[in-house]
Amino acid sequence: xxxxxxxxxxxxxxAVEFLQSHGGQTAxxxxxxxxxxxxxxDLIAPKRVVDIKRIDxxxxxxxxxxGLLIGAATTLDEILASPLLSPYHSLRQIAxxxxxxxxxxxxxxxxxxxxxxxxxxxxxxxxxxxTVNGESLAADGRNQFHAIFGNRGPAMFVSASRFAPAxxxxxxxxxxxxxxPDQVELMPLEYFYVNPKTDKQSVTVLQPGQxxxxxxxxxxxxxxxxxxxxxxxxxxxxxxxxxxxxxAAVTLGVSAxxxxxxxxxxxxxxxxxxxxxxxxxxxxxxxxxxELAESAAEAAxxxxxxxxxNDYKVSIARxxxxxxxxxxVDMLNV
Amino acid sequence: xxxxxxxxxxxxxxxxxxxxxxxxxxGVNRRDFLRGTGAAVAATAxxxxxxxxxxxxxxxxxAVAPAAPVEVKLTVNGKEHTLQLEPxxxxxxxxxxxxxxxxxxxxxxxxxxxxxxxxIVDGKPVYSCATLAIETVGKKVTTAEGVAAMEGVSQVINxxxxxxxxxxxxxxxxxxxxxxxxxxxxxxxxxEQILKGLGGNLCRCGTYAGVEQAAVECCKGGK
Numbered sequence: 001x002x003x004x005x006x007x008x009x010x011x012x013x014x015a016v017e018f019l020q021s022h023g024g025q026t027a028x029x030x031x032x033x034x035x036x037x038x039x040x041x042d043l044i045a046p047k048r049v050v051d052i053k054r055i056d057x058x059x060x061x062x063x064x065x066x067g068l069l070i071g072a073a074t075t076l077d078e079i080l081a082s083p084l085l086s087p088y089h090s091l092r093q094i095a096x097x098x099x100x101x102x103x104x105x106x107x108x109x110x111x112x113x114x115x116x117x118x119x120x121x122x123x124x125x126x127x128x129x130x131t132v133n134g135e136s137l138a139a140d141g142r143n144q145f146h147a148i149f150g151n152r153g154p155a156m157f158v159s160a161s162r163f164a165p166a167x168x169x170x171x172x173x174x175x176x177x178x179x180x181p182d183q184v185e186l187m188p189l190e191y192f193y194v195n196p197k198t199d200k201q202s203v204t205v206l207q208p209g210q211x212x213x214x215x216x217x218x219x220x221x222x223x224x225x226x227x228x229x230x231x232x233x234x235x236x237x238x239x240x241x242x243x244x245x246x247x248a249a250v251t252l253g254v255s256a257x258x259x260x261x262x263x264x265x266x267x268x269x270x271x272x273x274x275x276x277x278x279x280x281x282x283x284x285x286x287x288x289x290x291e292l293a294e295s296a297a298e299a300a301x302x303x304x305x306x307x308x309x310n311d312y313k314v315s316i317a318r319x320x321x322x323x324x325x326x327x328x329v330d331m332l333n334v
Numbered sequence: 335x336x337x338x339x340x341x342x343x344x345x346x347x348x349x350x351x352x353x354x355x356x357x358x359x360x361g362v363n364r365r366d367f368l369r370g371t372g373a374a375v376a377a378t379a380x381x382x383x384x385x386x387x388x389x390x391x392x393x394x395x396x397a398v399a400p401a402a403p404v405e406v407k408l409t410v411n412g413k414e415h416t417l418q419l420e421p422x423x424x425x426x427x428x429x430x431x432x433x434x435x436x437x438x439x440x441x442x443x444x445x446x447x448x449x450x451x452x453x454i455v456d457g458k459p460v461y462s463c464a465t466l467a468i469e470t471v472g473k474k475v476t477t478a479e480g481v482a483a484m485e486g487v488s489q490v491i492n493x494x495x496x497x498x499x500x501x502x503x504x505x506x507x508x509x510x511x512x513x514x515x516x517x518x519x520x521x522x523x524x525x526e527q528i529l530k531g532l533g534g535n536l537c538r539c540g541t542y543a544g545v546e547q548a549a550v551e552c553c554k555g556g557k
Contacts, residue, residue: 003401006421006468010397018398029466036424036445036464048398049421051469077458100534101516102449105458106465240533241447 001039005048012213015052016178022047024179024208029053030073031106034115034160041123058110058213061085067219069175072110072212076103087220089328090166090230090249097232098162099240110212112163113174113192114204117271118243119146119157127199129154143307145245148314150270151305155196158268159203164189165267166232166249168275173216179209186216193272203271226253226260231327233320234267244268246313248300248320250328252283259283264300264325269317276300279321288329297322399468406468410435411480421468426451428467429477437478437507438462442536449535450508452515453477459515459534478507481514490514493551499544505537509545517552525550 004027009015019026027046029035030053038044052058058073061082068084079085079095086092098104116122121130121137130137131154138146138156146156167189174192176185192204206212220228234247246268253261264279279300286292300321304314326332403418410433417432429438440463442448451463454476482491490513493499500506509532516523516531523531528549537545 001422003420003422005401006399006466008397008399014397029469032464032466032469033446033461037447039422040443040445047401049466051466053469099530100449101459101512101519101531102452102461102534103446106460239529240536241449 002042002045004046007048007050008054009050009052010054010056012055012057012177013181015050015055015211016181016209018048018050019178019209019211026050026208028110028114028211030108030111031075031103032111033103033107034111037123038116041125043123043125052110052211064216068217070109070215070217072113072214073108074110075105076107076109077105079109080104087222087228088170088217088230090169090232090251090324091163093232094162094166094234094249097234097236103241109163109215112161113167113189113212113215114206115160116203117157117160122157128157128196128201128203129199130156131199138307140308142309144309144312146307146310147270148301148304148306148310148317149266149274150195150272151307153195153197153271155271156307157271159193159270159272160243160268161273162234162244162247162267164193164273165247165265166230166251167215167217168273169230169249169251169263169265171218171251171263174212175214175216176206176210177213178211179207183210189215190273190275195271226255228252229254229328231324231332233324233327235316235320246317246320248317248324250321250324252288252325252328254288254329257287259286259288264296264321266300266317266321269304269313276321278302283325288325288331290326290331293322293325293331296325404468407471408433408467408475409473410475411477411483412474417467419467421466423467425453425455425462425465425467425470425475429453429462429475435477435479439504439507441504441508447536448505448508449512450505452508452511452535454481454511454515457515457518459512461534476511478510481511490517490548490552493548494545497544497547497551499541499548501537501539501541505535505539509535509537513545513549513552516549521553523549523553528553 007018009018025046026048029049029051053073058071060074061068061070061084076095076098122128126137147158172189173186174189194201230251232249234244236242236244249265251263252259262280262283264276266274279296282296282299297318301314301318306314323332399421403420406417406419408415419428426438426440429435438453439450441450445464446461451461452459453462455470456473490510512532512535
């Protein structure tokens with residue numbers, strides 16, 4: 001781990017200023033659970049680390065007129081403890097599924113969204129695209145944990161974020177500040193992610209000097225005739241410190257037993273969170289049954305393009321979608 | 335790096351618009367007082383504004399620690415230590431190498447992969463290998479040595495001994511700290527909750543059964 005300056009801004013504007021220095025060769029420190037892994041492997045070598053945990057506006061969850069704002073430095077155990085988030089079942093389920101008190105105490109929402117891929121070629125220094133002399137190592141190599149969707153380009157890794165699929169299914173937006181001093185953007189979370197086509201691109205739209213400050217969630221109206229249901233289902237190999245092999249998150253708007261709105265998003269199956277309009281379409285206007293959930297799950301994976309060693313992930317993704325749908329309507333009996 | 339507990343930044347108005355931000359800061363109070371005192375005020379206010387700009391610039395310089403050894407005050411197991419550390423020094427390195435608290439171990443060498451470096455910071459269990467020492471200035475750090483010295487906590491250690499919850503010993507201090515943090519928060523937890531709560535610690539020898547039994551006993555017996 002190379003030496004670096006350590007900056008502790010107190011405001012968003014100060015953070016942008018601090019991130020600008022050294023030509024943008026800076027890194028944001030929130031919970032540190034990913035950053036230290038990258039630093040210690042010398043995968044990044046920032047001249048300055050900017051710790052955003054002392055910025056009051058980035059901490060906690062607040063109600064705004066049209067929904068909720070979750071500060072980027074909000075930790076997973078704060079997500080679990082927040083009464084404001086109790087209607088958002090899928091988010092609580094994901095925070096709860098991190099079977100590590102330490103990760104729950106340290107890890108932040110912003111950090112999860114910006115987590116770099118766990119692809120072993122990337123983590124061992126072959127770049128996000130995992131190439132040697134322009135040849136992809138994952139394409140014909142050990143790709144059992146790699147993408148089964150969106151893998152026809154040079155990127156084979158899977159998006160690491162565990163919250164992104166559930167947040168996208170809720171229609172969340174992400175608020176970014178920088179790199180210009182007063183630049184603020186609010187964009188649908190889905191558009192935040194990039195499937196890189198060249199080694200100059202990263203996994204998100206973030207530019208040097210820009211960072212995530214908040215996640216905006218639409219309000220859930222308890223009196224609305226359309227009930228908002230949600231669930232997330234992650235498939236993990238291990239019980240403790242592990243990453244999902246595949247996951248699915250659904251949000252359903254249900255009125256008189258009929259699905260009126262549906263969002264189905266898969267995680268850890270593609271270089272970005274993977275929205276399945278096909279699965280959502282199957283659910284629309286129907287009553288959720290085991291058979292319907294199976295059909296939607298089938299539709300979700302119908303166009304999968306598994307690599308040489310990860311055919312099994314198609315079955316796992318299918319099961320995750322089916323179970324997330326059934327879990328949302330409280331029909332999951334496993 | 336100075337100790338935030340004695341830091342005056344908290345009481346200074348942060349922004350130049352701090353005038354309207356209430357009466358909590360000493361600077362704001364001074365200005366509120368000056369506002370009512372007539373013609374001489376304008377000049378004085380200008381002076382105070384210049385002073386404030388200087389203070390803000392100073393604050394910015396203080397908010398960035400250089401890539402060189404700086405003074406870091408750590409409060410560990412109830413004792414204050416002043417160390418000269420580069421910002422890149424992790425809490426685990428400072429505890430193990432500088433303070434000789436060798437219970438806190440870097441075992442996975444990769445950050446957040448094993449839990450052997452678990453310490454309690456302000457009541458929460460954290461991986462000290464993924465925390466900078468400089469981040470914990472002004473916070474209370476408790477290591478396995480601190481847990482062992484705590485009154486009533488010998489229960490956790492006794493339970494480890496009783497249930498033979500240690501083999502090679504590398505993961506043990508991290509596990510003891512994790513169990514202590516877990517039991518404090520969940521004194522009545524069942525086995526399922528214990529397994530989930532302790533999932534962030536690994537044992538290569540596989541003494542999980544012993545650790546689980548030790549944790550179950552601690553949960554039954556309260557703190």
